[in-house]
Amino acid sequence: MAATALMLVLTLAPDRTPSVSAEPAAFAPGEVQTLSVSADLAVSISRDSYKVTKKVVAVAKPASGAPAVGVPDPGTAQAIGYELVHARGWGDDQYACLVSLFNKESHWNVYASNPSGAYGIPQALPGSKMASVGADWATNPRTQITWGLNYIQGRYLTPCGAWGHSQSSGWY
Known part of the structure; x- marks a missing residue:
């Protein structure tokens, strides 16, 4: 019993x-x-x-409302994003917002495209804009993520700024 x-x-x-x-x-x-x-x-x-x-390893939910994420698997596009976010001096909260944003846009697929002409992980429109970062823009996740972070920083200041705009308007 x-x-x-x-x-x-x-x-x-x-x-x-x-x-x-x-x-x-x-x-x-x-x-x-x-x-x-x-x-x-x-x-x-x-x-x-x-x-x-x-x-216990815990990641607090960012104040932005983006779901919490852990450290990505090495060698993945998300690991590149993690490295590049931290290289800019942003923290895990900004990385969590970037993950949510790029999950929504492309699911981190370097070849993602849609009928509007948007392409790649950040869904650049047109995709050829990413050539400003590298000639390998169509196939290299590091080039695409770098371009995406440059765009985000120039327009929204941070990934959480871009995520917040995406949540309220449906696009960034």
């Missing part, structure tokens, strides 16, 4: 302050499970003679 116990659930506030809440769970008689959270956000779960510790 299983005993009713409490399962502790860890959540993080936007300021990364850990909070623990309890939910009902079922364990066999005599089983004990504990959860502890250290100041450096390491979570330890112990059950009988087993213990698992995992460092």
